[in-house]
Amino acid sequence: MLSNSSKYAIKGVLYLALNSSEDHKVMVRDIFEVVHVPEAYLAKLLQELSRHGVISSVRGPKGGFYLSEDDRKHTLMDIVKVIDGEKRVNSCVMGIRDCNMNNPCVLHKLVGANKSKFIDVLENTTILDLIDGKQSVEEFFPL
Amino acid sequence: MLSNSSKYAIKGVLYLALNSSEDHKVMVRDIFEVVHVPEAYLAKLLQELSRHGVISSVRGPKGGFYLSEDDRKHTLMDIVKVIDGEKRVNSCVMGIRDCNMNNPCVLHKLVGANKSKFIDVLENTTILDLIDGKQSVEEFFPL
DNA sequence: CATAAAAAGGATAAGAATGTCTTTTAATCT
DNA sequence: AGATTAAAAGACATTCTTATCCTTTTTATG
Numbered sequence: 047m048l049s050n051s052s053k054y055a056i057k058g059v060l061y062l063a064l065n066s067s068e069d070h071k072v073m074v075r076d077i078f079e080v081v082h083v084p085e086a087y088l089a090k091l092l093q094e095l096s097r098h099g100v101i102s103s104v105r106g107p108k109g110g111f112y113l114s115e116d117d118r119k120h121t122l123m124d125i126v127k128v129i130d131g132e133k134r135v136n137s138c139v140m141g142i143r144d145c146n147m148n149n150p151c152v153l154h155k156l157v158g159a160n161k162s163k164f165i166d167v168l169e170n171t172t173i174l175d176l177i178d179g180k181q182s183v184e185e186f187f188p189l
Numbered sequence: 190m191l192s193n194s195s196k197y198a199i200k201g202v203l204y205l206a207l208n209s210s211e212d213h214k215v216m217v218r219d220i221f222e223v224v225h226v227p228e229a230y231l232a233k234l235l236q237e238l239s240r241h242g243v244i245s246s247v248r249g250p251k252g253g254f255y256l257s258e259d260d261r262k263h264t265l266m267d268i269v270k271v272i273d274g275e276k277r278v279n280s281c282v283m284g285i286r287d288c289n290m291n292n293p294c295v296l297h298k299l300v301g302a303n304k305s306k307f308i309d310v311l312e313n314t315t316i317l318d319l320i321d322g323k324q325s326v327e328e329f330f331p332l
Numbered sequence: 333c334a335t336a337a338a339a340a341g342g343a344t345a346a347g348a349a350t351g352t353c354t355t356t357t358a359a360t361c362t
Numbered sequence: 363a364g365a366t367t368a369a370a371a372g373a374c375a376t377t378c379t380t381a382t383c384c385t386t387t388t389t390a391t392g
Contacts, residue, residue: 050380073338087381093340106389107337193350216368230351236370249359250367 052129055091057081059101059125062113063177071103071110091129098128113173122176123168195272198234200224202244202268205256206320214246214253234272241271256316265319266311 061081066072074092078085092111096103100120103111204224209215217235221228235254239246243263246254 071338075338084381086383089339090341090381096339103339104389105337105339105387106391107335108390109338109388111339214368218368227351229353232369233351233371240370246369247359248357248367248369251360252358252368254369 048126049130051091052126054081054083054088055095055125055129056122057083058088058092058111059095059113059173060176062101062111063118063173066110066112068102068112068114071108071112073110077111095125095128100124100128118173120173121169122171122173123165126168191269192273194234195269197224197226197231198238198268198272199265200226201231201235201254202238202256202316203319205244205254206261206316209253209255211245211255211257214251214255216253220254238268238271243267243271261316263316264312265314265316266308269311 058077058081061077062072074085074089077083078088081088083091092101092103095101096111101111101117102114103109201220201224204220205215217228217232220226221231224231226234235244235246238244239254244254244260245257246252
């Protein structure tokens with residue numbers, strides 16, 4: 047449903063949401079241990095997100111990744127689309143060709159409702175929504 | 190959420206549910222084209238299911254795979270457990286260590302409800318339930 | 333301008349999932 | 363009994379995801 051990479055990416059963005067701003071950028075080096083994702087791998091993912099405008103980054107000394115106010119309005123789905131591509135999330139649960147809401151296979155009908163719900167959540171939850179009322183990273187990453 | 194292998198396995202079992210019985214066993218050769226799964230790969234999956242008692246099989250001439258009356262009482266989850274293992278389905282959506290219903294991460298709370306629902310469906314839908322009222326394989330495998 | 337800091341990018345390795353092929357075992361039929 | 367048929371088993375190949383490494387580019391600062 048969600049690839050590991052997408053999960054990692056979400057974790058990273060969550061960290062940025064809680065710990066960064068336009069004038070407080072953070073380096074991958076400061077993030078990866080907290081969110082339990084390999085440093086180089088996380089870097090790749092954040093770069094990809096930055097390239098697609100989901101998060102922001104600045105090179106050089108005093109540089110790093112951060113979320114602008116606008117970035118925070120992005121949804122979880124925006125992240126997932128960049129990392130996994132649209133196809134993966136929207137494809138039929140059973141991977142049946144040409145199975146969709148109009149012409150659903152039996153299993154699709156069965157689990158379809160839940161699936162759409164899941165996608166709904168991804169599409170309608172922004173970063174801001176997620177961190178609303180939360181202060182510490184620990185709340186997001188137990189252990 | 191569900192591996193390809195599990196999906197294939199479910200398709201295969203569904204075919205058996207519709208087309209086999211104690212005295213009408215079917216060979217992989219007759220199944221794989223209909224359900225769009227590579228022959229050798231499907232064979233492997235069915236063998237695995239048979240080994241674990243989820244479906245039945247007999248070797249040699251007039252042999253093949255089939256579902257006994259008892260087999261039909263198995264749930265989708267029984268299939269998934271054999272192919273994917275229990276861990277995969279039950280693990281935290283975010284893959285966070287020690288995240289569970291008691292100590293859920295933020296995302297878990299968010300999508301947890303849908304996830305449990307999905308698992309519910311798997312656990313409470315038997316093969317019999319699935320084919321109830323269905324005659325043709327085409328209903329299950331459009332295209 | 334030199335230097336250091338940091339992301340960006342490319343190449344490649346490691347591993348898991350997926351898929352194929354060959355041999356073995358068991359059942360049936362002549 | 364012997365030949366044939368079909369699943370069982372296991373070795374092998376391929377592809378995709380995940381992960382690492384190393385070099386290049388950019389930028390701030392002394």
